[in-house]
Amino acid sequence: MFTLQRTLKDFRRTFGDPVLALGLLVAVLFVFFTILLPIFSMISAGVSGDGLTSLQRFITDPVYLNIIRNTIVMGLTVALGGTLLGFLFAYVQVKVKAPFKRFIHIVALIPIISPPFALASAIIILFGRSGLITKGIFDTRCLWGEGRGCNDIYGLDGLTLVLSLSLFTVAYMNLKGMLEALDPALDEAATNLGGSKWHIFRTVTVPMLVPGLAGSFLLLFVEAIADLGNPLVLGGNYEVLATRIYISIVGLFDTNAAAALSVVLLVPSLTVFMVQRYWINRASVVSVTGKPTGKPQQIEHPVVRWVLWGIVMAFCLLIVTIYGTIFVGAFTEVLGVNNAFTLSHFDFVINGYGAEAMTDTTLLSAIATPIAGLMGIFIAFLVVRKPFPGRGALDFATMLGIALPGTILGIGYLIVFNNPIELTIPIGETPLVIPIIPKLTGGRALLGGALAIILVYIVRSVPAALRSGVSLLSQIDPAIEEASTSLGANNAQTFRRITLPLIRPAFLSGLMYAFARSMTTISAIVFLTTPQTRIMTAQILNEVENGRFGNAFAYCVILIIIVLISIAILTFLVGGSSAATRGLQGGR
Amino acid sequence: MNDMTSLRLESVVKKFPQREGSGEFTAVDNVSLDIRKGEFITLLGPSGCGKTTTLRLIAGFESPTSGRINLGGRDITMQPPNKRDMTMVFQSYALFPHMSVFDNVAYGLHLKRLSRSDIDKKVRATLDLMGLGALATRRPNQLSGGQQQRVALARALVMEPQVLLFDEPLSNLDAKLRVQMRGEIHRLQRRLNITSVYVTHDQDEAMALSDRIVVMNAGKIEQMGKPEDIYRYPATRFVADFIGRANFLDTKIQAIDDNCAVVSAFGQTFRVPLQQTPFSVGEHATLMMRPEAIRLAHDPSAKQVRIESAMYLGTEVEYMVMVDDQLWSVADTDPRTGRAFDEGATAGMTILESSLHLLKASH
Numbered sequence: 001m002f003t004l005q006r007t008l009k010d011f012r013r014t015f016g017d018p019v020l021a022l023g024l025l026v027a028v029l030f031v032f033f034t035i036l037l038p039i040f041s042m043i044s045a046g047v048s049g050d051g052l053t054s055l056q057r058f059i060t061d062p063v064y065l066n067i068i069r070n071t072i073v074m075g076l077t078v079a080l081g082g083t084l085l086g087f088l089f090a091y092v093q094v095k096v097k098a099p100f101k102r103f104i105h106i107v108a109l110i111p112i113i114s115p116p117f118a119l120a121s122a123i124i125i126l127f128g129r130s131g132l133i134t135k136g137i138f139d140t141r142c143l144w145g146e147g148r149g150c151n152d153i154y155g156l157d158g159l160t161l162v163l164s165l166s167l168f169t170v171a172y173m174n175l176k177g178m179l180e181a182l183d184p185a186l187d188e189a190a191t192n193l194g195g196s197k198w199h200i201f202r203t204v205t206v207p208m209l210v211p212g213l214a215g216s217f218l219l220l221f222v223e224a225i226a227d228l229g230n231p232l233v234l235g236g237n238y239e240v241l242a243t244r245i246y247i248s249i250v251g252l253f254d255t256n257a258a259a260a261l262s263v264v265l266l267v268p269s270l271t272v273f274m275v276q277r278y279w280i281n282r283a284s285v286v287s288v289t290g291k292p293t294g295k296p297q298q299i300e301h302p303v304v305r306w307v308l309w310g311i312v313m314a315f316c317l318l319i320v321t322i323y324g325t326i327f328v329g330a331f332t333e334v335l336g337v338n339n340a341f342t343l344s345h346f347d348f349v350i351n352g353y354g355a356e357a358m359t360d361t362t363l364l365s366a367i368a369t370p371i372a373g374l375m376g377i378f379i380a381f382l383v384v385r386k387p388f389p390g391r392g393a394l395d396f397a398t399m400l401g402i403a404l405p406g407t408i409l410g411i412g413y414l415i416v417f418n419n420p421i422e423l424t425i426p427i428g429e430t431p432l433v434i435p436i437i438p439k440l441t442g443g444r445a446l447l448g449g450a451l452a453i454i455l456v457y458i459v460r461s462v463p464a465a466l467r468s469g470v471s472l473l474s475q476i477d478p479a480i481e482e483a484s485t486s487l488g489a490n491n492a493q494t495f496r497r498i499t500l501p502l503i504r505p506a507f508l509s510g511l512m513y514a515f516a517r518s519m520t521t522i523s524a525i526v527f528l529t530t531p532q533t534r535i536m537t538a539q540i541l542n543e544v545e546n547g548r549f550g551n552a553f554a555y556c557v558i559l560i561i562i563v564l565i566s567i568a569i570l571t572f573l574v575g576g577s578s579a580a581t582r583g584l585q586g587g588r
Numbered sequence: 589m590n591d592m593t594s595l596r597l598e599s600v601v602k603k604f605p606q607r608e609g610s611g612e613f614t615a616v617d618n619v620s621l622d623i624r625k626g627e628f629i630t631l632l633g634p635s636g637c638g639k640t641t642t643l644r645l646i647a648g649f650e651s652p653t654s655g656r657i658n659l660g661g662r663d664i665t666m667q668p669p670n671k672r673d674m675t676m677v678f679q680s681y682a683l684f685p686h687m688s689v690f691d692n693v694a695y696g697l698h699l700k701r702l703s704r705s706d707i708d709k710k711v712r713a714t715l716d717l718m719g720l721g722a723l724a725t726r727r728p729n730q731l732s733g734g735q736q737q738r739v740a741l742a743r744a745l746v747m748e749p750q751v752l753l754f755d756e757p758l759s760n761l762d763a764k765l766r767v768q769m770r771g772e773i774h775r776l777q778r779r780l781n782i783t784s785v786y787v788t789h790d791q792d793e794a795m796a797l798s799d800r801i802v803v804m805n806a807g808k809i810e811q812m813g814k815p816e817d818i819y820r821y822p823a824t825r826f827v828a829d830f831i832g833r834a835n836f837l838d839t840k841i842q843a844i845d846d847n848c849a850v851v852s853a854f855g856q857t858f859r860v861p862l863q864q865t866p867f868s869v870g871e872h873a874t875l876m877m878r879p880e881a882i883r884l885a886h887d888p889s890a891k892q893v894r895i896e897s898a899m900y901l902g903t904e905v906e907y908m909v910m911v912d913d914q915l916w917s918v919a920d921t922d923p924r925t926g927r928a929f930d931e932g933a934t935a936g937m938t939i940l941e942s943s944l945h946l947l948k949a950s951h
Contacts, residue, residue, distance in 0.1 A: 017668075479682035482649055485669045486676040487696030487747060497695075501686045 086171025376465020
């Protein structure tokens, strides 16, 4: 009782500042209505009534059990492949003395701005049954095997390749950061104690990276099982949960079945998220001091060096070829069949529905990005600097926005916002109805469903801003903010004059990432687009499903260009001045 | 309440929830303190003794679990830190890295909404006072550690606060600069006569700067007093050990005569003047002597001790000697002798009666 009173007292003291209190209220309401409510509604639809019946069928029917098994297997192969690829790239980048590192780095980053389907479509053009390479060069329909044992690009193998290539960037960035943060003195100490390079790699480097490797593995697993675009295009007979959910909604209009399937998909996603949060993050042993004590030692052994470099360069070549195919394909009638140059695909996109989709997508992403950024930074500020009860819960709930598959969020929105949310108070003959949230999805939705899409973009981007905000704020000596307070500044003044300027550059690069992510997302918004609001990724899906790869490629090229231009504009706005490089440790 | 009192802590308690488990950890345990106007008080103690928490309670960065804090007669216990007329100098300096030296110092004045010309005048004057006039346009990372420290001090001083708070401000400087800055803080504080509360774990710093030292241990005040008194007449064995070096010998009070206790050690009888702590005849007590209160000589009639180690430090020779079964520290501060005894040699030890001090027996 006594502690509760004290907690309340501390809470009142912390949030005695009205600006802070209002901000907290906004953050809590936002997280509740846009994340928790849709997810809970989705779950409750999935485990009750028709949903429950479907659920019971799914976990006994061998067809569905096979789908579940497929999903898990694909998640594991992609997680393994992507993590290995990411590690290889990161290791070569940081620890191996080799040429073209800048090129390798850029190639590794390309998949971030890649629209969905781009990779899968290009792979089909290159390695498909009548692919430029399979059919054109090797005169076969298969990747390996012949006749009945023929194994074409469709199915698990193709999915593993494409998803690993699309997702390995996360692992690469993650592990590269860790490798760079490894204190070179550790290597030096181990060498000094008589360890060989290989021995050091096994006994020092890898153990230090275990949390990073495990973290990347789990992250890729979740992303892979959540992915909708690639299995839709490349799955063939290999059906996974995400595609089945999509078909339930788009083909069968069975929201309850989709919700039930989503509950099944939710289980591994949520488990991985919990493991990540409560185990991996605690097990991290890499101490980031911000002060490298020496230059990292690099591998100079010729065989090791060139073999590793060769593998990485081969993958770089593959990635470049794939993106080259997209680019060339956008300007070609039908790649591999009629290789004549044409601008008709761009004409179709720009003068057809595409123009609308382009402006809508860009506008909605541009609206969502700064809101997401500010919301993320503000929640990070609360979580890092204001020790209030429930901050862990706020952080957790916000992270659910990205931790859970986009399809789940999309279905949640479909269920919750398909009708206006109203508060009915039964007084008199006509009950008083207070509208809280109008209808946001489906026909006659507010702003043609645009608001729902913006909300989804925000929800999907806030977690990244939150994480980058948390890590940035943790790097800033709290004494800097206390100094400002001690000199008479209130919370808002300190935040605006001290905190924000210090985190601005890194914050803006976080925004770029969020924008690129919004522009290229499909799974979360595929159920929310309406004839009034066209989204480019959904249009690409449409073209790919109809086999019009040229149009899809033209969309992809335009989308990539929009993202690159936006990044250029943001970079120009940030300018060269970076407070981060000036050191965040109070001038030390 | 005394007119001269500037800052008063009344039975202040601060408890933190334990990181593991549900218990509580008492960081500051019933601390009461009266600080006079213009006084320089140092909170001294080992790490984890509660000195920094006490300072943060005064600054308002933490709120006390119970107890009250008064400033100039007004209760400020629940006042937010930005409303308190105090400024703090941080251990990490906490300079704003994105602002020039001038803007750092002007920051608080801007918040006070002073006119531009006033701000300019005050900042210039303070920068000149601190010898920073030429560095006004520099960024913090273009300054040396000592210069950064000066900027931090200037930024706090320019506010002309009622109370200046220091959180181990010199601990990041190298030894030589630390002594120099110590002198500068001393000079400035005396000149500007600002009430100051200073936290450190460095006893030399505390002795050099303070009007009064507050020695803290485990959240409690162990002793409070002038530096000389704390050094010469520590109230507890903890204080004796923490401030300087000390040797201890168990003894028994044989008689009390003219406010002096009569005790014997090594077959000799000593008269030790009693301070605050009362003793009774027959009571077991601990005799404390500082290393410089012991003389070593080639004197076969004195107590014979073995020299375990001898370290020549320039201003003194520091001996570790085996006295019966205890290792004692002895300082020979006579510059003429040099290293008079070699390790392994035997010397005759005499104790200066006037430097002896009695402590309650440690159980």
